[in-house]
Amino acid sequence: MGERVSGKSLDQWRNQAKAEAKAVGIDPQEVDWLLRAICDLDSLTLRLGLSQMAGVDLKLSLADLEHRWQQRVQRRVPVQYLVGEAPWRQFSLNVSPAVLIPRPETELIIDLAVDAVERSPQRDALATGIWVDMGTGSGAIAIGLADAFPNAQILAVDQSADALAIAQENVQRYDLTDRITLCHGSWFQPLANYRGKLSAVVSNPPYIPSGILPTLQPEVIAHEPTTALDGGPDGLDDLRIIATQAPDYLIAGGLWLAEMMAGQGELVTELLTQVGAYRGIQVIEDLAGRDRFTLAFRI
Ligand SMILES: C[S@@+](CC[C@H](N)C(=O)[O-])C[C@H]1O[C@@H](n2cnc3c(N)ncnc32)[C@H](O)[C@@H]1O
Numbered sequence: 001m002g003e004r005v006s007g008k009s010l011d012q013w014r015n016q017a018k019a020e021a022k023a024v025g026i027d028p029q030e031v032d033w034l035l036r037a038i039c040d041l042d043s044l045t046l047r048l049g050l051s052q053m054a055g056v057d058l059k060l061s062l063a064d065l066e067h068r069w070q071q072r073v074q075r076r077v078p079v080q081y082l083v084g085e086a087p088w089r090q091f092s093l094n095v096s097p098a099v100l101i102p103r104p105e106t107e108l109i110i111d112l113a114v115d116a117v118e119r120s121p122q123r124d125a126l127a128t129g130i131w132v133d134m135g136t137g138s139g140a141i142a143i144g145l146a147d148a149f150p151n152a153q154i155l156a157v158d159q160s161a162d163a164l165a166i167a168q169e170n171v172q173r174y175d176l177t178d179r180i181t182l183c184h185g186s187w188f189q190p191l192a193n194y195r196g197k198l199s200a201v202v203s204n205p206p207y208i209p210s211g212i213l214p215t216l217q218p219e220v221i222a223h224e225p226t227t228a229l230d231g232g233p234d235g236l237d238d239l240r241i242i243a244t245q246a247p248d249y250l251i252a253g254g255l256w257l258a259e260m261m262a263g264q265g266e267l268v269t270e271l272l273t274q275v276g277a278y279r280g281i282q283v284i285e286d287l288a289g290r291d292r293f294t295l296a297f298r299i
Contacts, residue, residue, distance in 0.1 A: 007053030129199025139167030265291030
Protein backbone atom coordinates (compact mmCIF):
# COMPACT_ATOMS: atom_id res chain seq x y z
CA MET A 1 0.00 0.00 0.00
CA GLY A 2 1.30 3.45 -0.95
CA GLU A 3 1.49 6.40 1.39
CA ARG A 4 1.90 10.18 1.12
CA VAL A 5 4.56 11.42 3.52
CA SER A 6 6.03 14.85 4.16
CA GLY A 7 9.34 15.62 2.45
CA LYS A 8 10.78 16.31 5.87
CA SER A 9 10.01 12.86 7.30
CA LEU A 10 11.28 11.08 4.20
CA ASP A 11 14.44 13.19 4.34
CA GLN A 12 14.94 12.19 7.96
CA TRP A 13 14.49 8.53 7.07
CA ARG A 14 16.98 8.91 4.21
CA ASN A 15 19.64 10.55 6.40
CA GLN A 16 19.27 7.92 9.07
CA ALA A 17 19.43 5.07 6.54
CA LYS A 18 22.59 6.58 5.01
CA ALA A 19 24.22 6.82 8.44
CA GLU A 20 23.32 3.17 9.10
CA ALA A 21 24.76 2.18 5.73
CA LYS A 22 28.07 3.91 6.47
CA ALA A 23 28.26 2.33 9.91
CA VAL A 24 28.06 -1.20 8.48
CA GLY A 25 30.18 -0.63 5.35
CA ILE A 26 27.37 -0.45 2.78
CA ASP A 27 27.57 2.23 0.07
CA PRO A 28 25.14 4.99 1.25
CA GLN A 29 24.18 5.56 -2.41
CA GLU A 30 22.17 2.35 -2.13
CA VAL A 31 19.60 4.26 -0.05
CA ASP A 32 18.94 6.53 -3.04
CA TRP A 33 18.87 3.47 -5.34
CA LEU A 34 16.07 2.06 -3.19
CA LEU A 35 14.24 5.41 -3.12
CA ARG A 36 14.48 5.82 -6.90
CA ALA A 37 13.18 2.32 -7.54
CA ILE A 38 10.55 1.99 -4.87
CA CYS A 39 9.34 5.57 -4.53
CA ASP A 40 9.55 6.75 -8.14
CA LEU A 41 11.84 9.59 -7.11
CA ASP A 42 14.33 10.76 -9.73
CA SER A 43 17.99 11.59 -9.23
CA LEU A 44 17.40 15.34 -9.63
CA THR A 45 14.75 15.41 -6.88
CA LEU A 46 17.08 13.47 -4.61
CA ARG A 47 19.98 15.83 -5.39
CA LEU A 48 17.90 18.93 -4.69
CA GLY A 49 16.83 17.43 -1.37
CA LEU A 50 13.53 16.14 -0.06
CA SER A 51 13.05 18.40 2.93
CA GLN A 52 11.57 21.29 0.91
CA MET A 53 8.90 19.07 -0.65
CA ALA A 54 5.42 19.40 0.84
CA GLY A 55 4.55 15.77 0.21
CA VAL A 56 5.99 12.72 -1.55
CA ASP A 57 3.89 9.83 -2.87
CA LEU A 58 5.48 6.51 -1.98
CA LYS A 59 4.58 3.25 -3.73
CA LEU A 60 4.68 1.58 -0.31
CA SER A 61 4.42 2.80 3.26
CA LEU A 62 7.38 4.30 5.08
CA ALA A 63 7.23 1.31 7.43
CA ASP A 64 7.52 -1.08 4.47
CA LEU A 65 10.40 0.94 3.06
CA GLU A 66 12.17 0.71 6.42
CA HIS A 67 11.46 -3.03 6.54
CA ARG A 68 13.10 -3.48 3.13
CA TRP A 69 16.07 -1.38 4.12
CA GLN A 70 16.56 -3.47 7.25
CA GLN A 71 16.76 -6.56 5.03
CA ARG A 72 19.68 -4.86 3.30
CA VAL A 73 21.40 -3.81 6.54
CA GLN A 74 20.75 -6.80 8.77
CA ARG A 75 20.33 -9.74 6.41
CA ARG A 76 22.68 -8.33 3.72
CA VAL A 77 20.14 -8.93 0.94
CA PRO A 78 21.65 -7.33 -2.20
CA VAL A 79 19.89 -4.09 -3.12
CA GLN A 80 19.26 -5.49 -6.63
CA TYR A 81 17.06 -8.24 -5.14
CA LEU A 82 15.22 -5.68 -2.98
CA VAL A 83 14.34 -3.54 -6.00
CA GLY A 84 14.00 -6.52 -8.39
CA GLU A 85 16.25 -5.02 -11.06
CA ALA A 86 19.91 -4.70 -11.99
CA PRO A 87 21.56 -2.47 -14.60
CA TRP A 88 23.72 -4.38 -17.11
CA ARG A 89 25.24 -2.77 -20.22
CA GLN A 90 22.43 -0.58 -21.62
CA PHE A 91 19.73 -2.84 -20.12
CA SER A 92 17.83 -2.92 -16.89
CA LEU A 93 17.19 -6.57 -16.10
CA ASN A 94 14.66 -8.15 -13.77
CA VAL A 95 16.37 -10.20 -11.09
CA SER A 96 15.25 -12.42 -8.20
CA PRO A 97 17.16 -14.70 -5.84
CA ALA A 98 16.72 -17.42 -8.52
CA VAL A 99 19.36 -15.72 -10.67
CA LEU A 100 22.88 -14.44 -10.23
CA ILE A 101 22.93 -10.64 -10.27
CA PRO A 102 24.63 -9.89 -13.61
CA ARG A 103 28.06 -8.40 -12.89
CA PRO A 104 29.71 -5.37 -14.51
CA GLU A 105 32.82 -7.44 -15.33
CA THR A 106 30.70 -9.82 -17.42
CA GLU A 107 29.61 -6.92 -19.67
CA LEU A 108 32.95 -7.22 -21.49
CA ILE A 109 32.10 -10.69 -22.82
CA ILE A 110 29.79 -9.11 -25.42
CA ASP A 111 32.56 -6.80 -26.69
CA LEU A 112 34.97 -9.75 -26.83
CA ALA A 113 32.46 -11.70 -28.92
CA VAL A 114 32.06 -8.74 -31.31
CA ASP A 115 35.87 -8.38 -31.66
CA ALA A 116 36.32 -12.13 -32.23
CA VAL A 117 33.69 -12.15 -34.99
CA GLU A 118 35.20 -9.10 -36.66
CA ARG A 119 38.60 -10.72 -36.92
CA SER A 120 37.28 -14.10 -38.05
CA PRO A 121 37.53 -15.06 -41.73
CA GLN A 122 34.01 -16.49 -41.24
CA ARG A 123 32.62 -13.22 -39.98
CA ASP A 124 29.30 -13.50 -41.84
CA ALA A 125 28.66 -17.13 -40.92
CA LEU A 126 29.27 -16.35 -37.27
CA ALA A 127 27.29 -13.10 -37.16
CA THR A 128 24.23 -14.68 -38.76
CA GLY A 129 24.40 -18.11 -37.12
CA ILE A 130 23.09 -19.82 -34.02
CA TRP A 131 24.68 -18.78 -30.72
CA VAL A 132 24.34 -20.36 -27.29
CA ASP A 133 24.45 -18.64 -23.92
CA MET A 134 25.26 -21.52 -21.56
CA GLY A 135 23.87 -20.90 -18.07
CA THR A 136 21.85 -17.84 -19.00
CA GLY A 137 20.53 -16.91 -15.52
CA SER A 138 18.78 -13.55 -15.94
CA GLY A 139 19.34 -13.79 -19.71
CA ALA A 140 21.93 -11.01 -19.61
CA ILE A 141 24.46 -12.50 -22.04
CA ALA A 142 21.77 -13.80 -24.42
CA ILE A 143 20.17 -10.34 -24.56
CA GLY A 144 23.56 -8.65 -25.02
CA LEU A 145 24.40 -11.05 -27.88
CA ALA A 146 21.00 -10.58 -29.55
CA ASP A 147 21.60 -6.84 -29.48
CA ALA A 148 25.20 -7.08 -30.77
CA PHE A 149 24.36 -9.58 -33.54
CA PRO A 150 20.98 -8.54 -34.95
CA ASN A 151 20.96 -11.40 -37.51
CA ALA A 152 21.89 -14.21 -35.14
CA GLN A 153 19.55 -16.59 -33.30
CA ILE A 154 20.34 -17.18 -29.64
CA LEU A 155 19.67 -20.29 -27.55
CA ALA A 156 19.73 -19.56 -23.82
CA VAL A 157 20.29 -22.69 -21.70
CA ASP A 158 19.82 -23.10 -17.96
CA GLN A 159 19.07 -26.06 -15.73
CA SER A 160 17.08 -23.84 -13.36
CA ALA A 161 13.43 -23.42 -14.39
CA ASP A 162 13.13 -20.51 -11.93
CA ALA A 163 16.07 -18.74 -13.57
CA LEU A 164 14.55 -19.30 -17.02
CA ALA A 165 11.29 -17.70 -15.82
CA ILE A 166 13.24 -14.52 -15.02
CA ALA A 167 15.16 -14.75 -18.32
CA GLN A 168 11.78 -15.01 -20.07
CA GLU A 169 10.61 -11.77 -18.43
CA ASN A 170 13.75 -10.01 -19.64
CA VAL A 171 13.52 -11.42 -23.14
CA GLN A 172 9.94 -10.14 -23.32
CA ARG A 173 10.90 -6.82 -21.79
CA TYR A 174 13.33 -6.22 -24.68
CA ASP A 175 10.99 -7.67 -27.30
CA LEU A 176 13.42 -10.46 -28.22
CA THR A 177 11.10 -13.47 -28.08
CA ASP A 178 11.60 -14.16 -31.80
CA ARG A 179 15.40 -14.02 -31.45
CA ILE A 180 16.08 -15.85 -28.18
CA THR A 181 14.90 -19.40 -27.43
CA LEU A 182 15.05 -20.53 -23.82
CA CYS A 183 16.17 -24.15 -23.32
CA HIS A 184 15.74 -26.01 -20.06
CA GLY A 185 18.36 -28.61 -19.15
CA SER A 186 21.96 -29.31 -18.24
CA TRP A 187 24.55 -27.78 -20.59
CA PHE A 188 24.34 -29.45 -24.04
CA GLN A 189 21.61 -31.94 -23.04
CA PRO A 190 18.73 -29.80 -24.47
CA LEU A 191 20.70 -29.11 -27.69
CA ALA A 192 20.70 -32.58 -29.28
CA ASN A 193 19.41 -31.12 -32.58
CA TYR A 194 22.24 -28.62 -32.84
CA ARG A 195 25.25 -30.91 -33.32
CA GLY A 196 27.66 -29.26 -35.77
CA LYS A 197 25.34 -26.26 -36.15
CA LEU A 198 26.42 -23.69 -33.57
CA SER A 199 28.39 -20.59 -34.53
CA ALA A 200 29.35 -19.85 -30.96
CA VAL A 201 29.20 -21.12 -27.40
CA VAL A 202 29.41 -18.29 -24.87
CA SER A 203 29.24 -18.87 -21.14
CA ASN A 204 29.66 -17.42 -17.71
CA PRO A 205 29.39 -20.74 -15.86
CA PRO A 206 29.77 -21.43 -12.13
CA TYR A 207 33.55 -21.31 -11.60
CA ILE A 208 34.21 -20.69 -7.92
CA PRO A 209 36.05 -23.56 -6.17
CA SER A 210 33.68 -25.10 -3.57
CA GLY A 211 36.18 -24.50 -0.75
CA ILE A 212 36.17 -20.74 -1.37
CA LEU A 213 32.38 -20.36 -1.23
CA PRO A 214 32.18 -19.88 2.57
CA THR A 215 34.64 -16.96 2.33
CA LEU A 216 32.45 -14.97 -0.08
CA GLN A 217 30.60 -11.84 1.07
CA PRO A 218 27.27 -12.58 2.80
CA GLU A 219 25.43 -10.78 -0.03
CA VAL A 220 26.71 -13.48 -2.40
CA ILE A 221 26.86 -16.67 -0.41
CA ALA A 222 23.70 -16.16 1.65
CA HIS A 223 21.49 -14.84 -1.17
CA GLU A 224 22.70 -15.74 -4.67
CA PRO A 225 21.98 -19.28 -5.94
CA THR A 226 24.80 -21.67 -5.01
CA THR A 227 24.18 -23.52 -8.28
CA ALA A 228 25.25 -20.34 -10.10
CA LEU A 229 28.52 -20.12 -8.16
CA ASP A 230 29.86 -23.56 -7.24
CA GLY A 231 32.30 -24.89 -9.81
CA GLY A 232 33.36 -27.98 -7.81
CA PRO A 233 36.70 -28.74 -6.12
CA ASP A 234 38.92 -26.71 -8.51
CA GLY A 235 36.14 -24.49 -9.90
CA LEU A 236 36.46 -26.06 -13.34
CA ASP A 237 33.78 -28.80 -13.26
CA ASP A 238 31.40 -26.89 -15.54
CA LEU A 239 34.06 -25.28 -17.74
CA ARG A 240 35.43 -28.81 -18.29
CA ILE A 241 32.06 -30.08 -19.54
CA ILE A 242 31.46 -27.04 -21.75
CA ALA A 243 34.99 -27.16 -23.22
CA THR A 244 34.90 -30.91 -23.83
CA GLN A 245 31.44 -31.10 -25.39
CA ALA A 246 31.36 -27.86 -27.40
CA PRO A 247 33.43 -29.20 -30.35
CA ASP A 248 30.60 -31.66 -31.19
CA TYR A 249 28.20 -28.73 -31.55
CA LEU A 250 30.33 -25.96 -33.08
CA ILE A 251 30.80 -25.42 -36.80
CA ALA A 252 34.44 -25.34 -38.01
CA GLY A 253 35.72 -21.88 -37.09
CA GLY A 254 33.01 -21.51 -34.43
CA LEU A 255 33.76 -19.42 -31.35
CA TRP A 256 34.18 -20.71 -27.78
CA LEU A 257 34.20 -17.90 -25.21
CA ALA A 258 33.87 -18.19 -21.45
CA GLU A 259 34.33 -16.18 -18.30
CA MET A 260 36.41 -17.71 -15.48
CA MET A 261 37.83 -16.72 -12.14
CA ALA A 262 41.01 -14.63 -12.06
CA GLY A 263 43.93 -17.05 -11.85
CA GLN A 264 42.26 -19.87 -13.85
CA GLY A 265 43.66 -18.78 -17.23
CA GLU A 266 46.48 -21.30 -17.32
CA LEU A 267 44.27 -24.24 -16.32
CA VAL A 268 41.54 -23.36 -18.83
CA THR A 269 44.18 -22.98 -21.59
CA GLU A 270 45.54 -26.41 -20.66
CA LEU A 271 42.04 -27.85 -20.70
CA LEU A 272 41.22 -26.46 -24.16
CA THR A 273 44.62 -27.62 -25.48
CA GLN A 274 44.01 -31.15 -24.16
CA VAL A 275 40.62 -31.32 -25.87
CA GLY A 276 42.62 -30.95 -29.11
CA ALA A 277 39.80 -29.38 -31.14
CA TYR A 278 40.59 -25.68 -30.73
CA ARG A 279 42.97 -23.16 -32.26
CA GLY A 280 43.79 -19.56 -31.37
CA ILE A 281 43.38 -20.14 -27.63
CA GLN A 282 43.67 -16.79 -25.90
CA VAL A 283 43.31 -15.63 -22.30
CA ILE A 284 41.89 -12.12 -21.99
CA GLU A 285 42.10 -9.78 -19.03
CA ASP A 286 39.23 -7.75 -17.64
CA LEU A 287 39.37 -3.96 -17.23
CA ALA A 288 41.21 -4.42 -13.92
CA GLY A 289 43.98 -6.47 -15.61
CA ARG A 290 42.95 -9.92 -14.23
CA ASP A 291 42.71 -13.00 -16.46
CA ARG A 292 38.95 -13.40 -16.71
CA PHE A 293 38.01 -14.77 -20.13
CA THR A 294 39.24 -17.49 -22.47
CA LEU A 295 38.49 -17.54 -26.15
CA ALA A 296 39.20 -20.15 -28.83
CA PHE A 297 37.97 -21.23 -32.27
CA ARG A 298 36.85 -24.74 -33.27
CA ILE A 299 39.37 -26.26 -35.69
C1 LIG B 1 27.48 -17.66 -13.00
S1 LIG B 1 25.77 -17.86 -13.37
C2 LIG B 1 25.70 -16.86 -14.86
C3 LIG B 1 24.37 -16.22 -15.12
C4 LIG B 1 24.37 -15.23 -16.28
N1 LIG B 1 24.82 -15.87 -17.51
C5 LIG B 1 25.26 -14.05 -15.97
O1 LIG B 1 26.35 -13.96 -16.56
O2 LIG B 1 24.88 -13.22 -15.15
C6 LIG B 1 25.75 -19.53 -13.97
C7 LIG B 1 24.41 -20.03 -14.45
O3 LIG B 1 24.60 -21.40 -14.88
C8 LIG B 1 23.47 -22.14 -14.51
N2 LIG B 1 23.86 -23.56 -14.42
C9 LIG B 1 24.53 -24.18 -13.41
N3 LIG B 1 24.69 -25.47 -13.70
C10 LIG B 1 24.12 -25.68 -14.92
C11 LIG B 1 23.97 -26.82 -15.75
N4 LIG B 1 24.44 -28.03 -15.40
N5 LIG B 1 23.34 -26.67 -16.94
C12 LIG B 1 22.85 -25.46 -17.31
N6 LIG B 1 22.95 -24.35 -16.56
C13 LIG B 1 23.59 -24.46 -15.37
C14 LIG B 1 23.01 -21.55 -13.20
O4 LIG B 1 21.64 -21.85 -12.96
C15 LIG B 1 23.29 -20.05 -13.45
O5 LIG B 1 22.15 -19.42 -13.97
